Amino acid sequence: MRVEDGFQPVPFNEDNAYTADPVLPALLKRLLSSAAFADINADLRRFGGEVMLQMRALSRLAEPPRLLQYNQWGQRIDELQTSEGWRGLQALMQREGITGLFYERKHREYSRLHGFAKLLVAGAESQVIDCPLSMTDGCARVIELMGTQAAKEDILPRLTSRDPAIAFTAGQWMTERLGGSDVSRTETVATPVPDSGPHPYGPQYILDGFKWFSSATDSDIALALARTGDNTSGSRGLSLFLVPLRDPLLRAPGAVRPPALSNHIYIHRLKNKIGTHIVPTAELSINGARAYRIGEPGAGVRGIAAVLNITRMHCVANAVGSLRKCLATATAYANVRTVEGGRKLLRDKPLHVAELAKASVVYRALTHLFFGTVLLLGKAECGVASEEETLRLRLLTPAVKAFAADRAYAASVECLTMLGGEGYMEENGLGRALRDSLVEKIWEGTVTVMSLDLVRATSKGDTLVAFAAWANRLLSACPPPFALAHAAAIGALRSALAAISSTYERPIPELVPRPALFVLAHVAAALHLLEHALWVEAVPADAEVFRRWVTEAGLDAAVAELGRAKDVDERTRVRGDAEIVFGRGCAKAHL
Template sequence: MKVEEGFQPVNVFHTLSVHILNFGYSRAQRPYMEGNPFTTDTVLPSLLKRLATSQAFDEISEDLERFGSVVLTTLRDLSSKTFEPKLVQYNQWGQRVDELQTSEGWRGLKAKMQEEGIIGIFYERRHKELSRVHGFMKQLIATADTEVIFCPLSMTDGSARVTELLGTPEMKKDLFPRLTSRDPEVAYTAGQWMTERPGGSDVSQTETVATHIPNAWSPFGPVYSLNGFKWFSSATDSDIALALARTGPPNSGSRGLSLFLIPLRFPIIRLSGAPRPSALTNNIKIHRLKNKFGTKVLPTAELSLEESEAYLLGPLNQGVKHIAPVLNITRVHSAVSSVGYIRRSLAIATAYSKVRAINGGTQLLKDAPLHVAELAKAHLTYRALTHFVFGAVLLLGKTECGVATEEEELRLRLLTPAIKGFAADKASSVIEECMTALGGQGYMEETGIGHNLQDAMAEKIWEGTVTVLSLDIVRAASEPGVLQAFISWAEHIITSCPSELSRQVPASLTLLRTALQEIASIYAPPIVPLVQRPALFIFSYAASALYLLEHAIWVFNVGEKSPDVDLEVFRRWVEENSLQSAIEDARRSRKDSPKRSAMNAKIVYGNELEAVAASDALLEGRLRAQL
């Protein structure tokens, strides 16, 4: 058969398969679309407007809106190019090289964050105390799309602050500008090495020893030789690290520790574009990378210091005191990251509800009241945590800029461990709810929610568990004036509530006052051991509620849109969440504490402890008889 020019024969089977394929796509679930993570957020724009002057608000919000587009494009593309780091310890000649290989995506994320002013924004202080708010809002909207890059950057931030406060003139001249630079070609990152094998987070058992080298000289300060083993070192690909080492006698505990700056590579100051030398140039050996549950792209290693050169920061045997700025800053970073993982997971679940059809395709999830009710609970936690965390962020900015009142500085001392522990504790459960809100799709790796959950779990442990942080709050509350500074601020917020609002939430205000009374009672010495952990939750629920109330009052006073929403968020957070349960838990823990502790031990260990005690008593009796 002759085929005319321009005529294409029809393949019936191909045409039929195309129709079937198209029909399949028409029946498939519609993909959801996430909006700009700043402009579509239900909290950040309004919160920024309350905290900032009009000029600062315009400039910061413009940058955050632009950056939101960067998150959706550049950062997600770089994240897709990341893979787990690899350690090559020996070359083909059997020589030790300890080459740490990281991915193009990891290096690109680090460079992009440096260009975006993290850490630069914090120390340029263009918007003074609001610079902390600006930088941390950028971090919040980027956290879940940057493969834990803020872990090394948080330690860089803390190291920059310590250098700013304690560094020698040469450190401030040569190192501080690199730690805060926006130019990836010259910018440095820093690690923080405290964890060792004997004690974990208990630095009193630090084994690393520092020996002064009297004839050595460095423009960076007194030179010491460090020998020891660091069991858990994040930011192993950094340029410098801060570490504690023992300069006092072995039995001096934490009182015999000093703070040191350790160059990971020599020369410590390199020309722009010069290759990065191996850590072996300072006798630092990387023994293995840690096999973690999450944060897998982040290089974390076990390493040893073998006559490694380091420089003393601050006076001898005051290392724990001088490393405190690093701990405080990294704890704020951790809290912001926890909220950031919630933000992305909620954005996915909320966007999905707008496209997922149910009931035979006749109804979207967003029109199903039962589904929206569960999303509302998750959004409620996100709102409370965001206001809570940024309340502390603003105080951090004020303190660093020297404009905080004494009461604000004292309040920050309580808030820092609280926001870290509380946000980390709440994040995992909210992320899990977001996962289930997508049904089977939520359990798929492609959505990213499972990845968020894995990485967010690290925040429950890194820089202190809830139990460790609850003890830190106890220590802070024991300092003169600290607890009273918080109580006075809380009473001011409550009494400033307009009567028109107070009449709408009388039960919430009453319960909040009860919580404040309980807090004052709990932290009055002597403090019952079992109450310390539930006390953190009472404090955190109350403090976050106060920040929600403060925002609702502002919205009402300035005539912002939807004041009823902010007031309802406050009411639900106080009345429908776990504040009452936390109060009851604390009261229960304070009652019959010794008896309850003994029973706890029996529940956990059975008769094992009694058997050990009986065996010890028998052995002691035999020894006495022999003597």
């Protein structure tokens, strides 16, 4: 039989990435002012079409970067060659206002919602181009908060520019060979330049060290941690630095871009990663690079926290955006794939639709949780957040990052399987989406690292009090008919809240933080879904999503696991874990 003969599979069609989304338009209508929604909704409708056409076309041109370390004469040149697709995607996003929207603040505290909505819609279609843009966003915030006046005049406008010809991107250099999230043993050393006099960008230093991961190696500047104190001072001896990757940093329009070697920064090698293949991630040798200190000596970790709070939200945008694509693809496929001898479509099979509904509930919950937290970030940056909202933002930032990355990835895998063998084909982009979103479970902190940060967030007793006050207000606002119809879900939420309130009492057992994070994040997502279900323009499906998220999506299992972690004989459990993993003779080392 010729390939043209016989049954021909019907290709599925996907609609506008924004208007076809089951969550985002209504959610933004609730969160935004009417004037802001009219403007932002129109922009997102236009951008949703750009994602499906122009962005997908550029993505097909994206290829992994190449590193040419030496020329034909044996001279070190470290020429990093990126693809047309990478450069085109970056330029497209810069023109769309990533990161400009966040700092133009046309819609004040809603500007974060606008920009992150674009990132969610573009997720999985943009080849993780947001990686360097997320660090550019963080760098812009640091300069806005802590930079000198000259840095605000010279560098900040380029970081936020919509003109790709002059726009800067930025890197973030924290990770070294001694540890990932643990920066206390940082080896990179910063030495003051003697008799250099004041510089407009800050005190001048020379940096020497080795950075194990640099995910924006083609950027213009970087924020780096380096040691200004002695080796015994740990993270208290670290300061934050602005590092130009090329000298001169400011050049005339159209001038040739110097190599990174011009500031004594050498690309040791490009990383060979599971995903994010087109992102130029490298190991860097810093051999006498000129840098400018930002902030006070020894305050580097506190300074870089402003970056992490932002980049963690970008991680969530990519993770949930990847789920958006996987769910949209699986839903579109169900509309055309025939079964039972061609008599029915997949959409007509209740068992299949039930699995789509499970994934949709997860997507809806994570999207509501994410944008609820983004709104708090926007309010905090514009100085209009209440004290309670500021405390809630501190609590939710690590929780949302860890929880969304974990749950979105698992749901994305299920969506891929709903296409059967077609889901395993590279052409549909789902495989790349999974590979790329997997990194969000690692970048900027794993679940375990985030759970320990959540413990730090609760060290100030007011954070949990603020969270409980918000939760109790929402639960008390339920009209009697709604409360009666959803008594089981509301009761489960109240029980979970009670479990959280006693979890972070000191001392906290070592096995508790991770399951505690999952319970808190699950409850927070439920509360955002409840808020939307009570909204005057909500539809009955919103209440059903709330009910299913609380009673069917794993909250009971999360609370049970937290209970076990609280009640277990920790010494016996730790010994048992060590014997299972490392063997009987190694258990003593873990006690």
